[in-house]
Amino acid sequence: MSTQHDAGDARATDRAGDPDRGGSWGVLRRLGSAGGPFGLRRSGLVFLTCLALVGGLSVAATVRIGSAPVERAEQGVAEESAVEVTYCAGWDPGSRKPVGVMGVDGARKRDSAGEPYAVLLTANARPRGLLQIDWGRHYLGLFLFDEHGRRDRAYDYRELEPGLLDLRQYEQWRYASADEPEFPERGWHFTLTTRPDGDTADVQLDHGGLFQTSHDMPERHRTLRRAAFGDWTAYADGGMLGFGRRAGGAGDVALVPARLKEDEGHREAATPLWRAPSGMRPRYLEALFTPGSRFSDTEFGVAIVTEPQSAGVLRVPTGAVIAADPGTLSSRDEPYTAMVPVGDHPVLIAGMRWESEGWNETTAAVLRILDKPTASWELAVRPGQDTRLLGDDEFYGFGVDSGMGAFLDASGRDALAAAYEHRQQSDSPDDDTATEVGDPATGTNLIAYPSGRGDGSYPVWIGRTAAGEVTCLVADMLVLHDVKSLPPTAPDTTAFLTPTPTGSGGRPEPKPTDPEATAGFLAAVAASIAGKKEQVGRR
Incomplete structure (x- = not known):
């Protein structure tokens, strides 16, 4: 057996063939690192899988690459341990x-470009695992399947630091029968x-009522390389893929390319089958302040935007702006990381009326900074808030308990809290x-405004020019967020950007x-919470 190595591309060629099988071995190529696209790990060594041609049939086999010359480690891989890889x-x-099957080169290009793709892992003709990868959105999702081909466990990882994945969320489903559909509503x-900087996780179990609590979350189970x-x-x-550990072995699996053709099955789906979870995006912000804009709501009918009302001029001596409930102002209300020019800036209140109901609502408040067109929007965040950790339609907002929101400069927070409380007691x-x-x-000073439909949490959106200057801050009451626009409402073509996170430092x-250790820990937590919920239900 002769072996040759090329720098940066581990390669082995068996020109003599396999005397036991009578076949001829082809070239093995290590693509990537740490095992390549069809590798496995055992005892710190790297294994590669290739295909041997035996009597015209493809047979999976494994070779080992270490510091010594490459040699074949096994005659073949046990059938129950071979996992087929499909890129799609x-x-x-x-x-x-799988939908939109692609070759390994196509998937590799999407991976390098930060574009979404998926990896399906199957064994014995049934799915075992599904990876959904979108590095452009810092996301890796892992789903595991039950014996009926339904996803029953989900891991949501985010890459907040290069090369390190933080677990954001773990989900688990239990199905009542073999034919129950995937992800049943009830x-x-x-x-x-969990959070990267937290020692505890928020947990909930929804089954015959919602049970919520917290649980310790060790740091070693919150991260993954x-x-x-x-x-x-x-x-x-x-x-995790359903293979038990063998006696005297580690229960390794070999990854082999699936016997599928590119584009086999559906070339396109009617709707996108998946997208990386992402936070809420603003809607209709310009239209909220454009009189005559119209919207349709399934419950209340047609909404018509009225003329914005002036609420006064906000004095901003430091450029650090806070949006908060004026009735509960405290040191917990920190200013946003985006600074605005020092000066006096007008505040306008957006309103609308329901055409058939005859009553009005406050939909937003804007702090005008520059009289220039807004080219993009981004979510306003405070120190330590990272939009890459948000799930679908989530946002960082300011909480309201008194039915009012307010803008103010951070330098006056404590004094204005006392002044507002005195005002409320006097008037x-x-x-x-x-x-x-x-x-x-x-x-x-602070300028307070009604918070739409009352208490809750509301996002603030920062508008910027094409050059990046702050044009305004909009406190969105979300009253018209989910409605449908009607003519003559102009379409919103403003871009949405993700703010650069500010590092907390000292991690x-x-x-x-x-x-597998993390999977075992999370499964144990789920079982423990299920037991606690059952105990509470018996009381």
Whole structure:
């Protein structure tokens, strides 16, 4: 057996063939690193899988690459341990088949470009794991399947630091019968949500009522190393894919290319089968302040935007702006990371009326900074908030408990909190109109406005020019967020950008454990919470 190595491209050629099988071995190429696209790990060594031609049939086999010359480690891979890899655009739960099958080169290009693609892992003719990858959105999702081809566990990872994946959320479903559809609306559903800097996780179990609590979340189970393209068992090893550990062995699996043709099955789906979870995006912000804009709501009918009302001029001596409930102002209300020019800036209140109902609502408040066109919007965030961690339609907002929101400069926060409380005690509160409260000592003021339909949490959107200058801050009451626009409402062509996160600093070096250990820990937490919920239900 002769062997040759090329720098940066481990390659082995068996010109003598296999005397036991009588076949001829072809070239083995290590694509990527740490095992390549069809590799596995064992005892710190790297294994590669190739295909041997035996009597015209393709047979999976494994070779080992270490510091010594390459040699064949096994005659073949046990059938129950061979996992086929299919690169595709996504998974169709209806047909339970991959959609938009692509070759390894196409998937590799999408991976390098930060474009979404999926990896299906199958064994014994049934799906075992599904990876949904979109590095452009810092996302890796892993789904594991039950014996009936339904996804029953989901891991949501985000790449917040290069090469390190933080677990954002884990979900688990239990199905009542073999024919129950995937993700039933009223089925058993467990969710664990964690943060990179938190020692505890929020957990909830929805089954015959919602049970919510918290649970310890060790740091080693919150992180995972990003693996090289093709090293898929770094995210889901043999145990997670349903292969038990063998006596005296580690229960490794071999990844082999699936016997599928590119574009086999559906070339396109009627609707996108998946997209990386992302936070809420603004809608109709310009139209909210454009009189005559019209919207249709399924419950209340047609809404017509009225003329914006002036609420006063906000004095901003430091450029650090806070949006908060004026009735609960405290040190917890931090300014947004985006600074605005120092000066006096007008505040306008947006309103609308329901055409058939005869009553009005406040839909937004805007702090005008520059009289220039807004080219893009982004979510306003405070220190430590990272939009890459948001799930679908989630946002970081300011909380309201008194039915009012307010803009103010951070330098006057404490004094204005006392002044507003004194104002509320002295006068009859009016939650239907804007209110200005000032503090002569600091020269600051706050401008309060009704918070739409009352208490809740509301996002603030930052508008910017094409050059990046801040044009405005809009507190969105979300009253018209989900409605449909009607003529003559102009379409919103403004871009949406993701703010650059501000590092908190001082994060200790993570020490991730292996994925199977984390899977076992999370399954144990789900079982523990299910037991606690059952105990509570018996009381």
